[in-house]
Amino acid sequence: MRTIVKNGNVITSNDEFRGDILIENGKITGIGSFVPGEGDQVIDAAGRYVFPGGVDQHTHFSALCNSGDKDTAGYESTDAVIVGGTTTIVDYAPQDPGKGLLDSIDYRINVRAKGKTCVDYTLHAMITDIMDCIFEEVKDLPKNGISSIKCFMAYKDSPLHVDDGTLYKILRNSRDVGVTVFVHGENGELIDRFQRDCVKAGHIEPKYHAVSRPPFVEGEGTARAIYLANKAGTPLYVAHVTCQDAIDEIVKARGRNQRVMGETCTHYLTVTKKALENEDFLEASKYVCSPALRDEAELENLWNALNDGTLNAIVSDHCGIDLEMKKQGLESFTLIPNGSPGAGDRIHVIWAKGVMTGKITKQKFVQLIATNPAKINGIYPQKGDIVIGADADLVIFDPDYRGEIRWADCPNGVDYNVYEGEPLLGRVDTVLLRGEVVVENAKFVGQYGQGRFIPAKPYAAAYVGL
Ligand code: DUC
Ligand code: ZN
Ligand code: ZN
Numbered sequence: 001m002r003t004i005v006k007n008g009n010v011i012t013s014n015d016e017f018r019g020d021i022l023i024e025n026g027k028i029t030g031i032g033s034f035v036p037g038e039g040d041q042v043i044d045a046a047g048r049y050v051f052p053g054g055v056d057q058h059t060h061f062s063a064l065c066n067s068g069d070k071d072t073a074g075y076e077s078t079d080a081v082i083v084g085g086t087t088t089i090v091d092y093a094p095q096d097p098g099k100g101l102l103d104s105i106d107y108r109i110n111v112r113a114k115g116k117t118c119v120d121y122t123l124h125a126m127i128t129d130i131m132d133c134i135f136e137e138v139k140d141l142p143k144n145g146i147s148s149i150k151c152f153m154a155y156k157d158s159p160l161h162v163d164d165g166t167l168y169k170i171l172r173n174s175r176d177v178g179v180t181v182f183v184h185g186e187n188g189e190l191i192d193r194f195q196r197d198c199v200k201a202g203h204i205e206p207k208y209h210a211v212s213r214p215p216f217v218e219g220e221g222t223a224r225a226i227y228l229a230n231k232a233g234t235p236l237y238v239a240h241v242t243c244q245d246a247i248d249e250i251v252k253a254r255g256r257n258q259r260v261m262g263e264t265c266t267h268y269l270t271v272t273k274k275a276l277e278n279e280d281f282l283e284a285s286k287y288v289c290s291p292a293l294r295d296e297a298e299l300e301n302l303w304n305a306l307n308d309g310t311l312n313a314i315v316s317d318h319c320g321i322d323l324e325m326k327k328q329g330l331e332s333f334t335l336i337p338n339g340s341p342g343a344g345d346r347i348h349v350i351w352a353k354g355v356m357t358g359k360i361t362k363q364k365f366v367q368l369i370a371t372n373p374a375k376i377n378g379i380y381p382q383k384g385d386i387v388i389g390a391d392a393d394l395v396i397f398d399p400d401y402r403g404e405i406r407w408a409d410c411p412n413g414v415d416y417n418v419y420e421g422e423p424l425l426g427r428v429d430t431v432l433l434r435g436e437v438v439v440e441n442a443k444f445v446g447q448y449g450q451g452r453f454i455p456a457k458p459y460a461a462a463y464v465g466l
Pocket of ligand 3: 058059060317318
């Protein structure tokens with residue numbers, strides 16, 4: 001059967017036009033004008049935008065989120081992600097206890113995600129235990145459909161922390177096989193000292209989370225990672241950039257032709273550290289994520305860095321940490337698990353706060369929420385744009401819808417939404433995943449388990465230039 005998405009205002013990464021999209025066997029096989037034949041399924045998109053399904057290259061589903069023993073927001077909660085217009089995620093695969101990188105990836109695909117995920121997905125390897133085997137395993141990631149690995153420079157003395165020697169060796173080994181190294185570029189030593197100072201002075205409330213990790217902590221970590229990547233001769237991808245200090249380091253590196261790319265997150269573009277100052281512990285703790293939220297001026301810096309191409313993607317950094325888990329930090333902000341949910345909201349929030357305010361064009365929007373993440377993670381052109389031969393992952397977006405984000409309308413696997421009450425200036429109405437309608441009237445109508453693992457190719461965007 002053929003499907004024709006008819007008369008939409010099609011937005012791609014570099015164009016906008018009125019037209020039809022022809023779909024056969026789950027793939028886009030035509031873009032233009034098509035007369036429906038007998039038996040064709042026609043989806044009327046008149047008066048609405050049609051853009052590629054979003055690619056969120058930074059999520060943490062079914063993750064312990066460094067909090068110990070409780071796992072929330074498993075892959076079944078990706079129903080909220082696809083309702084929000086994201087059809088592919090690049091999820092983090094932390095090592096399971098006692099397991100290396102490859103076994104953890106295998107377990108994630110075949111046990112955690114299987115039969116549950118509603119979106120297509122690929123994975124980043126993620127070091128949470130510096131076992132001897134990981135250095136060789138990095139070289140085997142591409143054979144297993146994985147093209148990236150994350151190293152945390154923050155979180156001194158925790159299993160997440162990757163020391164400089166390990167980071168350098170991972171960079172060297174990644175270079176040989178085209179794996180992209182993603183770095184959490186905060187200086188763990190500085191944070192540790194500042195956290196101790198805060199607690200000693202009795203400053204234990206959530207707002208001290210931001211005090212203990214000021215922007216220069218991120219600037220230094222980013223600079224060091226860039227330096228090591230340069231010496232290793234390996235491209236670098238800087239995760240969740242929040243501030244001008246880090247942006248400056250990326251700009252300097254590019255000035256000497258070093259291949260460095262970076263992403264920022266929905267919340268760093270739209271929420272300030274004022275959210276951490278709420279007197280209500282639970283309200284404030286929802287916004288404890290790392291790096292920390294910044295002041296108003298940094299929001300503008302980040303929009304500028306996206307527009308001038310220094311930063312290349314907007315991601316959610318979705319972490320499913322419910323309020324019960326956040327309560328671990330009642331006695332001290334240092335014990336609050338870091339991270340906030342947002343994969344289901346990314347497209348709506350960036351449309352309202354980016355496109356509708358004129359901060360970014362519609363084409364830039366598509367690049368940042370779909371095309372670039374697909375390129376960076378080695379899954380383009382199968383994913384990320386409306387081009388012939390791509391998977392028919394499409395969003396039909398009603399620009400006239402007006403409302404507000406409400407957790408109750410689309411529960412996200414945890415018990416709150418950090419964007420509660422934010423305006424919806426347009427809404428994802430219909431979503432197609434590989435040609436199948438899986439969201440209709442903003443409700444999930446697909447199957448749990450419909451999402452497929454998409455093998456990522458090595459030597460992705462960070463290796464081929466900027
Ligand atoms: N880094 C992430 O990428 N996500 C959540 C917390 C963190 O430190
Ligand atoms: Zn991180
Ligand atoms: Zn993250």
